[in-house]
Amino acid sequence: xxxxxxxxxxxxxxxxxxxxxxxxxxxxxxxxxxxxxxxxxxxxxxxxxxxxxxxxxxxxxxxxxxxxxxxxxxxxxxxxxxxxxxxxxxxxxxxxxxxxxxxxxxxxxxxxxxxxxxxxxxxxxxxxxxxxxxxxxxxxxxxxxxxxxxxxxxxxxxxxxxxxxxxxxxxxxxxxxxxxxxxxxxxxxxxxxxxxxxxxxxxxxxxxxxxxxxxxxxxxxxxxxxxxxxxxxxxxxxxxxxxxxxxxxxxxxxxxxxxxxxxxxxxxxxxxxxxxxxxxxxxxxxxxxxxxxxxxxxxxxxxxxxxxxxxxxxxxxxxxxxxxxxxxxxxxxxxxxxxxxxxxxxxxxxxxxxxxxxxxxxxxxxxxxxxxxxxxxxxxxxxxxxxxxxxxxxxxxxxxxxxxxxxxxxx
Amino acid sequence: xxxxxxxxxxxxxxxxxxxxxxxxxxxxxxxxxxxxxxxxxxxxxxxxxxxxxxxxxxxxxxxxxxxxxxxxxxxxxxxxxxxxxxxxxxxxxxxxxxxxxxxxxxxxxxxxxxxxxxxxxxxxxxxxxxxxxxxxxxxxxxxxxxxxxxxxxxxxxxxxxxxxxxxxxxxxxxxxxxxxxxxxxxxxxxxxxxxxxxxxxxxxxxxxxxxxxxxxxxxxxxxxxxxxxxxxxxxxxxxxxxxxxxxxxxxxxxxxxxxxxxxxxxx
Ligand SMILES: Cc1ncc(COP(=O)(O)O)c(C=O)c1O
Numbered sequence: 041x042x043x044x045x046x047x048x049x050x051x052x053x054x055x056x057x058x059x060x061x062x063x064x065x066x067x068x069x070x071x072x073x074x075x076x077x078x079x080x081x082x083x084x085x086x087x088x089x090x091x092x093x094x095x096x097x098x099x100x101x102x103x104x105x106x107x108x109x110x111x112x113x114x115x116x117x118x119x120x121x122x123x124x125x126x127x128x129x130x131x132x133x134x135x136x137x138x139x140x141x142x143x144x145x146x147x148x149x150x151x152x153x154x155x156x157x158x159x160x161x162x163x164x165x166x167x168x169x170x171x172x173x174x175x176x177x178x179x180x181x182x183x184x185x186x187x188x189x190x191x192x193x194x195x196x197x198x199x200x201x202x203x204x205x206x207x208x209x210x211x212x213x214x215x216x217x218x219x220x221x222x223x224x225x226x227x228x229x230x231x232x233x234x235x236x237x238x239x240x241x242x243x244x245x246x247x248x249x250x251x252x253x254x255x256x257x258x259x260x261x262x263x264x265x266x267x268x269x270x271x272x273x274x275x276x277x278x279x280x281x282x283x284x285x286x287x288x289x290x291x292x293x294x295x296x297x298x299x300x301x302x303x304x305x306x307x308x309x310x311x312x313x314x315x316x317x318x319x320x321x322x323x324x325x326x327x328x329x330x331x332x333x334x335x336x337x338x339x340x341x342x343x344x345x346x347x348x349x350x351x352x353x354x355x356x357x358x359x360x361x362x363x364x365x366x367x368x369x370x371x372x373x374x375x376x377x378x379x380x381x382x383x384x385x386x387x388x389x390x391x392x393x394x395x396x397x398x399x400x401x402x403x404x405x406x407x408x409x410x411x412x413x414x415x416x417x418x419x420x421x422x423x424x425x426x427x428x429x430x431x432x433x434x435x436x437x438x439x440x441x442x443x444x445x446x447x448x449x450x451x
Numbered sequence: 452x453x454x455x456x457x458x459x460x461x462x463x464x465x466x467x468x469x470x471x472x473x474x475x476x477x478x479x480x481x482x483x484x485x486x487x488x489x490x491x492x493x494x495x496x497x498x499x500x501x502x503x504x505x506x507x508x509x510x511x512x513x514x515x516x517x518x519x520x521x522x523x524x525x526x527x528x529x530x531x532x533x534x535x536x537x538x539x540x541x542x543x544x545x546x547x548x549x550x551x552x553x554x555x556x557x558x559x560x561x562x563x564x565x566x567x568x569x570x571x572x573x574x575x576x577x578x579x580x581x582x583x584x585x586x587x588x589x590x591x592x593x594x595x596x597x598x599x600x601x602x603x604x605x606x607x608x609x610x611x612x613x614x615x616x617x618x619x620x621x622x623x624x625x626x627x628x629x630x631x632x633x634x635x636x637x638x639x640x641x642x643x644x645x646x647x648x649x650x651x652x653x654x655x656x657x658x659x660x661x662x663x664x665x666x667x668x669x670x671x672x673x674x675x676x677x678x679x680x681x682x683x684x685x686x687x688x689x690x691x692x693x694x695x696x697x698x699x700x701x702x703x704x705x706x707x708x709x710x711x712x713x714x715x716x717x718x
Contacts (some may be wrong), residue, residue: 063585071586073554074514077606077631079583079613220518226509233511238632240608337555338509340581350531353508411466 051260053093057301063241064254065159067377070370074253074340078233078272081240086255087161093262098155105151107110108182110141111146112266116274116431121401122414123430126394133278134404135271135299137435144407144436145267145295146177146248152263154181159245164188164243170197170291171362171409172204172226173436174248179213187276188317189213192231194224197361203440225291225365229339238364243370249292250369253340257369260355264298267433272302275431285310285420287332288433290330290383291362294367304380313372314416316358317385325349327356328385329368330376336368359388359444360408362436390415392448395438407436408444456547457575457600457623461679469640470675470715473660473709475551475684476691477504478537479529480520487540492705493687494546497712500540501536502578502684505534512553514635514687520566520692527579531560533571542573549602549623551578554586560587566597576600576623582673584620585595590618602626605651607643618655623682625651629663636685637664647679668714675715685712 049061054082054105059066072081076397081211092098106112123132137145150167155384157165175191180188191208195217198205221227229247236245243348250260273285286303290295290313303309326332329344336345340355346354348365358364375381386394394414399405406414410433417432424430438445454462458709465472465699474483474493482484506521506529513521534550541548550569557565557577569577576599582590594601600623605614608631618625627648630641644661651659665671671681687704694700 072583073581073586074583075581075606076583076604076609076613076617077628079606080610191652221508230509230511234514234633236513240631336560337581339511342586345555345687347555347559349559351507351556352525353555405663 049234056262059371060254060258064258066371066374069342070254070267071342071372072253073342074335074424078235079422080241082253082255084160088156089255089259089381090205092156092159092201098159098236102152102155106148106266109149112157113137113270114139116278117272119402122398123421125401126397127328127418127430128424130421130424130430130441132421133275133283133431134233134432134434135267137267137295137433138404138406138410138426138437142173142177142180142215143296143426143439144177145264146174147180148266148298149248149260149294150174150177150181150246152236153244155183155247157187158185160244162242162244164239165246166190166192166232166243167246167248168192168225168228168434169248170228170364171360171407172197172201172208172440173362175213175215176204176211177369178246179208179211180279182213183211183426190216191230192218192228192229192235194218194222200444201361210232211274224356226353229410249294249340250297251339251367251424257341257371260294261301261371264294266297267298268300268302271299271431272374281429282306282309283429283431284424285312287312287314287413287417287420288432289314289363289409289435290368290372291365291409293372295433297369297371299433300381306406311375312416315383316359316363316385316412317387319388324355325357326385327358327364327366329366330372330383337432341370343370343373344368359391359428360412362407362409363412384416386412386415392445394418395445396449405438406434407438408441410435455575455598455623457500457549460547461624464499464639465679468717470678471499471658472711472715473500473502473680473682474498474687475502475682476502476687477506477517477521477524478534479506479524480688481523481691481697481700482527483529483533483537485700487537489691489701490537491544492543492701492706494541494544498546498707498708500547500549502551503534503541503548504718505531505535505550505555505556507553510553511649514633514685515560516689516692517634520688528585531556535568538569538574539572541559548573549574549578549600550574551580554579554582556629559696563593566593566599570597570599574626576602578602578626580604587620593648594622604628605647607631607647611650614651615654618651620666621655621657624658624660625655626682627651627659627661627678629661632663633682634685636666638688640670640673644674648678662706668710671711671714674716681715682710
């Protein structure tokens with residue numbers, strides 16, 4: 041890639057953002073690295089999505105579902121005790137994606153993609169899932185709209201997120217445990233791609249985060265942008281000002297892009313992404329891609345990747361299945377390199393501290409993924425002090441995590 | 452453009468009224484030495500071109516047989532150097548060797564450095580299953596500089612415009628994926644393969660070889676009826692994986708190659 045003289049690139053969606061360009065590039069990141077067998081389907085998807093997003097009927101149908109089915113807009117709740125006792129007295133507001141139907145932000149994206157599946161006259165949807173929240177959301181939307189659903193999930197994750205496996209099966213989806221590699225999210229994604237190459241005629245691959253080949257990173261961002269669009273208004277009307285920082289956890293990066301996006305033009309608002317620091321900075325002991333990774337190509341996109349000296353993807357570790365991924369959405373790579381967003385590594389132990397803190401001070405059991413954002417907010421809050429105002433994206437609820445948390449705390 | 456070893460191999464096969472036989476083996480499987488011996492046995496038994504797989508942690512286009520083999524190869528410590536050593540052994544023995552690789556290991560190594568080292572190992576070029584023409588960056592220029600072939604894939608779903616763009620970039624031959632799917636043996640040759648070859652030929656005079664799911668001499672014979680080359684991978688890897696000893700594995704690869712070499716004859 042010629043990095044010295046990038047060609048003048050036209051935005052794919054000039055009405056939404058300057059990036060990506062028409063072939064999915066966020067600066068040098070993103071793009072489209074995919075087997076030729078998938079190219080026709082990806083081109084069809086990009087075209088259908090572009091048509092759909094300008095189609096008032098599609099918009100109305102999606103808006104109705106988001107409101108009446110998924111319970112949007114989700115609330116913003118002030119976490120007074122949490123802020124006072126754990127975040128340096130800083131004022132902390134929670135964007136309550138945990139209250140969306142199915143218990144996380146994943147439903148926002150899934151409803152959009154499943155409506156698109158219908159529009160493309162496909163009858164089957166597949167998904168990868170780590171924490172199981174994206175799998176549950178996909179199974180839910182497929183039940184609602186009468187589509188066949190298969191979800192790939194690493195075997196390790198089927199064990200640690202057993203509740204969500206049961207939920208998916210209850211909803212009529214087939215859950216396929218993946219036994220390759222470290223048996224986590226990356227391996228589930230590999231397997232979903234293999235299925236898709238074979239069944240692409242009638243199957244849509246509903247990717248659960250802002251990763252993958254174009255148009256996925258852009259499309260999923262667009263479906264998740266609603267989080268920040270709502271939250272910006274809500275924070276303004278609640279406090280009369282913009283927050284000093286917006287904090288979110290980053291796995292693939294969809295809830296983070298979702299809440300960040302509306303704030304990107306607000307130069308004074310810090311955007312802080314919290315990655316899974318696992319139990320150490322040694323290779324294989326974390327999933328903090330933007331902290332420890334380097335540029336590479338994984339799952340169809342150019343982005344930061346946790347890889348060894350020969351470009352082999354590293355094993356990852358995180359206490360949270362949803363963040364246990366060696367890549368990250370390309371828009372985050374771009375936000376990091378342009379300096380617009382900052383990314384921090386949050387360890388398993390810090391995340392569990394955030395988890396406990398929210399349980400005990402606010403009566404809210406957060407997902408362990410979201411707990412990374414809470415721990416990040418505790419740090420940022422102490423930096424900002426009592427004058428500060430932080431918006432935290434509480435991306436999901438923690439019912440699925442009570443077994444892991446009980447084992448961690450020995451209760 | 453000078454004529455590459457791959458071009459020569461396809462021309463020789465055509466002159467003998469047969470399709471070229473292209474065999475795939477991942478480097479370092481079941482170990483480096485056995486992998487090299489198996490490739491050399493393949494070459495001696497009648498393979499015209501050998502694809503050396505560069506093991507990669509996330510082989511999206513591979514079914515369980517090849518995915519397991521490359522996983523074991525990586526666990527055994529295979530590195531790019533071992534892949535290049537395998538290529539050197541094959542080309543020294545006089546057979547054209549291409550490296551089949553997902554893009555990230557090349558990207559990480561550096562495209563120019565990889566091309567240089569592949570060329571100096573005597574390699575003929577790269578087969579790149581997840582590289583699109585759009586994202587090829589410096590590879591076309593650098594491969595020209597080192598006189599390396601560029602084999603991209605066309606698929607049954609590729610529209611004419613894409614086939615045109617892909618074949619324009621290819622050098623050596625064009626890889627026609629016989630079906631929509633991943634590597635692995637199948638019971639019959641996909642009905643769409645002949646049509647894809649015909650459509651590809653509307654855009655290029657390069658040889659067109661068919662791969663994915665071809666495993667038996669009968670299937671090779673059928674494919675030789677409409678294509679310039681027959682690519683076999685999983686069937687070899689499966690034999691190596693199933694063999695009780697390395698010697699048995701090499702013998703099984705040799706026997707299959709001999710049978711396929713008969714299969715690719717026309718008439
Ligand atoms: C509650 C919750 N938050 C965050 C994530 C991480 O995904 P992303 O970074 O795409 O938001 C997950 C993924 O499973 C999740 O379930």
